[in-house]
Amino acid sequence: MNNKIGKFILVLTTVMFYSCTSLKNTKEAEYSLLRGINLCNQGDLEGALKEYTTSYEIAPENTVLLKEMAFVYYNFENYGKAEEFWKKALELSPKDDEVIKNMTTMYYQKGEFQKALEMIKTSYNPNSDYFLQIKGLIEYQNKNYEKACDYLNKIDKRNMDENTYRVYLDIINKLYDNERYYSELEKGKTLFNGQKEYTLLYAKEITERFKNFNEAEQALLGYLITKGNDNDILKILSWVYEQSGDIEKSKDTLELLESEKLPA
Known part of the structure; x- marks a missing residue:
C-alpha cells in the first residue's frame, strides 16, 4: 500500500516538474x-x-x-x-x-x-480591392489593357496606391480619348494631393498635353507652400513658365533654384 502511494506521488511530482518546465519555456x-x-x-x-x-x-x-x-x-x-x-x-x-x-x-x-x-483564390474574399488591384496589374504587365481596366475600374480609387493609379492613367491613355484622360488626371490630383511624384506628373501632363499652364502652376505652388522648397518642383515650375511664354518668371524661378544650392 505504501509502495503504491509512493509511486503515485512520484509520478505526480514528475508530471508537475515537466509542467513547470514547459511553462517556463513558453514564457x-x-x-x-x-x-x-x-x-x-x-x-x-x-x-x-x-x-x-x-x-x-x-x-x-x-x-x-x-x-x-x-x-x-x-x-x-x-x-x-x-x-x-x-x-x-x-x-x-x-x-x-x-x-x-x-x-x-x-x-x-x-x-x-x-x-x-x-x-488569391485561397482568400475568403478574392474580389477585394487589394486583390483586384493585383489582378489588374498582372493584366497590365501582360499587355491585356482592357482586362486590366476592367479590374481597376471596380476598385474604390481611394484604396489605390499612387503607383497603381499611375498605371491606371497609362491604361486610360491607351484606351480612351483626351477628355477621359483629363478627368482621371484631375481625380488623381485630389486623391494624391501633396504627393511629390504625382504633382510632377500632373504638372507635366496638364502643361504638355492640355496647355493648362495656370492649373500646373497652382499645383506646383501649392506643393511648395505646403512642403517647402524642392528643387525638382522648382525645375518643373520654371519649365511651365517657359512653356507658357513667361520667360521672366521662368528665370526668376531658376534663380530660386540656384539660391537653394548656395551654402548657408
Whole structure:
C-alpha cells in the first residue's frame, strides 16, 4: 500500500516538474517574441531575427511568430525563407488574409504571376480591392489593357496606391480619348494631393498635353507652400513658365533654384 502511494506521488511530482518546465519555456518563447517585435519596430531586423529564432526553437507553432519571421526574411530579400515561414503560418491558419496578401504581393513582385493568382483564390474574399488591384496589374504587365481596366475600374480609387493609379492613367491613355484622360488626371490630383511624384506628373501632363499652364502652376505652388522648397518642383515650375511664354518668371524661378544650392 505504501509502495503504491509512493509511486503515485512520484509520478505526480514528475508530471508537475515537466509542467513547470514547459511553462517556463513558453514564457521564454513569448519574451523572445516580444523582444523581437520591439527590435523590429526600432528597425533592428537582425536583432529581431535572433530573438525570433530563439522563440521558434522553443515554440515553433505560433502564427504571429511565423509571420514576423517571414516579414524579416522578406525585408532581407530572402524570399525562399519568407515563403517557407508564411507557408508554415498558413498550415496553422489557412485563411489568414494577411499572409495571403503578403505572399500574393511577393509572387507579383517576383513576376510569378500564376502563383499570385493561385494564392488569391485561397482568400475568403478574392474580389477585394487589394486583390483586384493585383489582378489588374498582372493584366497590365501582360499587355491585356482592357482586362486590366476592367479590374481597376471596380476598385474604390481611394484604396489605390499612387503607383497603381499611375498605371491606371497609362491604361486610360491607351484606351480612351483626351477628355477621359483629363478627368482621371484631375481625380488623381485630389486623391494624391501633396504627393511629390504625382504633382510632377500632373504638372507635366496638364502643361504638355492640355496647355493648362495656370492649373500646373497652382499645383506646383501649392506643393511648395505646403512642403517647402524642392528643387525638382522648382525645375518643373520654371519649365511651365517657359512653356507658357513667361520667360521672366521662368528665370526668376531658376534663380530660386540656384539660391537653394548656395551654402548657408
